[in-house]
Amino acid sequence: MLKSMQSSSSFATAGSESTADGAQASGLRAVVLTGFMGAGKTTLGRLLATDLGWEFRDLDAEIEQDSGMTVADIFRAEGEAGFRAREVAMLGRLLQGERLVLALGGGAVESAGVRDHLTACPGACVVYLAAPLEALVQRCLQQPGAAERPVLADRERLQARWTARVPYYEQAHLKVETAGARPEETLQTLRTLLEKQTVSASRPGTPHE
Template identity: 35%
Template sequence: MNNIVLIGFMGSGKSSVGKLLAEQTHRTYIDLDQKIEEDAGDSIPNIFKKEGEEGFRMRETEVLRELSSRDSTVISTGGGIVEREENLSVLKEHGPVIYLHASFEEISARLQEDESRPLWSKPEAERRSLLEKRLPVYKEWADYLVNTDQKSIDDVVAEINSLI
């Protein structure tokens, strides 16, 4: 059984959707950010502090490559997976790429109290700019787009199941 790859901005629902999707499709679930933390023995905020965003992105690509040999897996990527062009070919090897889209307003509501995301702590204008920069890349890289605004996790998973 092939893999399913979830991409999208932070707060779009990749982790929540990925877990349920894996359960319903009898696949293993892997959260790329969690795997990076496990391999590094450190949190993402600390990796950002110690190595900067570029160091984190290098780790992200390495872990993604390691996962390319897996099968029957739902892979939830970090929101910045699209920051490195070389990740595209690796993602496409995994299986269908599904972009979980959420509006800036929806993301803001979901992440209101979340302090674990280094890029979300930046001023609102920078966060909006980052989303606007990544939006066309998410769309370009995706085989399917699923809007998660105002939808339950069950509804999003059902929509993905109807697409794959």
């Protein structure tokens, strides 16, 4: 899905105005965060956007605002196919912008349309926030509204979802392990990885790792 994009994408570290300018100068237009539920996509996304001085968007939240329905309501009214169609359309709209940090829904990568948008978007860096399934479940159980997510009690179903999605997550440009790390620590790790990619991209003839 995405690994082939690395040779044409440039990345930048965060933390200053010059960094944000450097990110755009190197061709980076968007950082897209993916991963399973509980990975911290929204939390880290907000932190990274603040660091870069960019805009943060959550794909599911944008769909809800646009439709006037919750994700659960859309699934009930239109089925998964209806939701995925909305997801693909909204992602296409959002990726037309610049200076964007975007958090995807956990299942977005299962959609061929989503993967096509991510592959075709110039200057988009996709980051996989990774952690063991059990650690992700424990994070979710500690979040408000956990009782309203019956899937958390169905470990067989969770394992099936995890198994289906991980191969897609692994195709992201960058992978950040989040288990046992505070959001601020994860942010620093991501900044370091982005900086390394920028240095590599700035040297003519130097291949990406």
